[in-house]
Amino acid sequence: MREIDGQKLDALAGRLIGDIGACVTGALVVLGDRLELYKAMADGEPVTAGELAAKTGYKERYLREWLSAQAAADYMQYDEATDSFSLTPEQATAFSQEDSPAFFAGAFEVVQSMWLDEPKIADAFRTGRGVGWHEHSNCLFRGTERFFRPGYNANIVSGWIPALDGVRERLEAGASVADVGCGHGASTILMAKAYPKSRFTGFDYHAPSIARARESAEEEGVADRVKFEQASAKDFPARGYDLVAMFDCLHDMGDPVGAGRHVKEALGKDGVWMIVEPFANDKLSDNLNPIGRIYYGASTMVCTPASLSQEVGLGLGAQAGELRLRKVALDAGFSRFRKATETPVNMVFEARP
Template sequence: MQEVDQARLDAFMGKMVGDMGAAISASLVVLGDRLGLYKALAEIGPATPLKLASHTGTAERYVREWLAAQAASGYIEYDADKEAFYMTPEQAMVFADEGGPAFMAGGFEVLAAMFRDEPKVAAVFKSGKGLGWHEHDACLFRGTERFFRPGYNAHLTTEWIPALDGVEDRLKSGARVADVGCGHGASTVLMAKTYPKSKFYGFDYHPASIERAKAAAREAGVEDRIEFQVASAKDFNGGAYDMIAIFDALHDMGDPVGAARNIRKNLAPDGHWLLVEPFANDDLSANLNPIGRLFYSASTMICTPASLSQEVGLGLGAQAGEARLKQVAEEAGFTHFRRASETPFNLVFDVQA
């Protein structure tokens, strides 16, 4: 063995303490989100543990410990003089404002699913087989919707669709739009609310997600202009769609080229494919950063196993990058592939035949 550099070891151990603290805090975020502690604290302002416990119908002793852990994490603030806890506006946006553009608590449900499903993933590591989306813990489905919905609310109808040449005008006047891999329908419902003259069709192979999407449409009052149906990306039909969208799902598919061919077949001659994928550079070294850490980890536990569970099993992964995605589109017969927009979390492409 090489001689150990004590200073480097101490620094690395410090990193481990920080990482373990972040990891263990994830369970407390799920707990606080489930019990409504964040939303209550943001609503009532500075509060003692007793006040927050009384407001949420929880036990003071447990709430006291939870609050201390949250303050130690920097997720909330502590006023020592008043012995009270409170949230800054920024912390409230992240943990309490579910409809806002920065809400992150839902993402911690995705982390919970990874821990619960680790034995299943360990088994496919050894067998080389896959693990289907439908085989995961149900908190993955809820968490995915709640994690991605704020980004869609912030960007989908204000930046991404307007970045596609002429598409927004069509949707305003009345168009046919397919949302493939729609999950719980967050993106579909948002588009239907924004463009009331258009007709939307949501497709997903997961029956339970389609049922939840139908309920979401009813709750939003847009069920009259959305049809949800159980169908895979390779099997959906209807034809002559002015726009077909896939949000953060192409890389999960076993045969993304086959899915892209079906999209091309069902697009109107001048239709647009709106492809949204996790942000990634083409070079692995350029992805070795906090965003890449998050997406490579999710890809290991969720995305790659999902792809390998299906026919072809291409296994693009959540960090496929623009060049690889363009290759998929070109293999399917598309000739126009343009990066239309991006965020720190997403790449947005305008794809045409």
């Protein structure tokens, strides 16, 4: 046996205890979100377990344990003198305000899907086959939309589109836009609300997501200028678009080069391909950080299996980095490719024929 360093083992055990606590608390976040407990406490007023039971109709004994766990996780405050619990403004923002850039409840739904679908991924490890997006639990689809939407609200109109040469002006004047891999349509609807003179079509191969996107367009009052159609990235109709956008989905595709070739054919004169991808450095060693930890984990459980389930199965993964994405665009026939802007969690690229 190799010699064990007791101090290093103790340090690792300490980190593992913290990680187990995070995993357990994640399930309680999903529970509190589902039961709208955070929203019931969003005003910041201290409540006892009994008062929250009266307010929500749930059973006090269950609420007492949930509240105690939240306080132990430092996700809410506990006042021993009054035996009451409360959310700070920051905690309320993170757990109850869906459009806040710091909203995290949706992310925990994505994590929930990873636990539920782990047996499918384990089988894929043995067989080498992929696991398609449509084969995952429904909480992945809902959680992904809720996780990405706050970031899109904060960045697409204010920063990402203005970073593309001349694109904002074309959208303001009236342009034709395809949002490929649109999911539930959060990005498509956001752009449609910001640029009423333009027309938008969201495409996704996943029929239930397209159905939900259509409902959202009606709810948001933009159905007059937004359409959603079921189609893949390699067969959506080529209609001479001014802009083709792909938000956080190119790395999930089995044949991203083939998808890029189709985008090139679908663009009109002076059209632009906008590619938004998870932030990643080109070297693995530069991604060994908290963001990389999340993205590599999601890539193992969702992104890479999705790519490997499709033709070609390139398996870019969620940490592809700029150099590999540049190669995809150039291999697809684009002659110009640049990083337009970035955030701590995303990179935005502009590709032109």
